[in-house]
Amino acid sequence: MTLEVIRIRTQDELREALSIRRRVFIEEQAVDEAIEIDHHDGDPTVVTTCLHVLLLVDSTPVATGRLLLERDAAGHAHIGRVAVLPQHRGRGYGAVVMQELHDLAREQGISGITLAAQLHAIGFYESLGYVARGDVFQDANIDHRWMDLRFL
Numbered sequence: 001m002t003l004e005v006i007r008i009r010t011q012d013e014l015r016e017a018l019s020i021r022r023r024v025f026i027e028e029q030a031v032d033e034a035i036e037i038d039h040h041d042g043d044p045t046v047v048t049t050c051l052h053v054l055l056l057v058d059s060t061p062v063a064t065g066r067l068l069l070e071r072d073a074a075g076h077a078h079i080g081r082v083a084v085l086p087q088h089r090g091r092g093y094g095a096v097v098m099q100e101l102h103d104l105a106r107e108q109g110i111s112g113i114t115l116a117a118q119l120h121a122i123g124f125y126e127s128l129g130y131v132a133r134g135d136v137f138q139d140a141n142i143d144h145r146w147m148d149l150r151f152l
């Protein structure tokens with residue numbers, strides 16, 4: 001089995017990532033398409049606010065995620081849209097995507113990550129060092145909590 005993590009640079013690669021997100025967020029989780037796909041998902045040769053990652057297993061796209069480059073006052077950026085196709089979960093692929101996004105963030109001089117975690121995914125992010133804070137809030141009709149990771 002071969003794993004290949006792609007830092008997305010072409011529209012074809014982005015199309016594969018969006019196809020995974022459609023399957024996971026729009027079909028599985030019933031998120032409105034108008035919320036799920038946004039201006040950060042434009043042509044990756046043009047959009048400079050966001051970096052996307054795509055994981056291929058034996059050349060098949062199975063997982064994705066994105067890093068928004070805008071920083072908050074603490075120097076943290078935002079990771080979101082982390083998705084693994086249902087039949088490929090529990091094999092470490094989500095963690096591979098996150099590690100690549102963390103590497104990208106460090107290379108950009110970003111000092112940490114803040115993300116909105118769906119409640120069921122809190123254990124996943126905790127396994128990567130994230131710490132939850134604050135109350136539960138709703139985004140796209142799904143319960144979330146904020147989570148933070150400070151890079152050393």
Ligand code: COA
Binds near residue numbers: 082
């Ligand atoms: N609860 C607790 N721990 C979990 C977990 C969960 N729901 N899902 C994964 N983990 C743990 C694993 O046990 C593993 O721990 P380990 O390193 O100690 O072995 C670690 O997190 C990495 O798991 P991994 O196999 O890489 O996770 P995955 O490939 O199944 O991806 C998601 C996790 C959340 C990305 C995947 O379930 C998914 O795509 N869900 C639907 C989309 C979604 O909800 N995305 C998150 C939006 S905030």
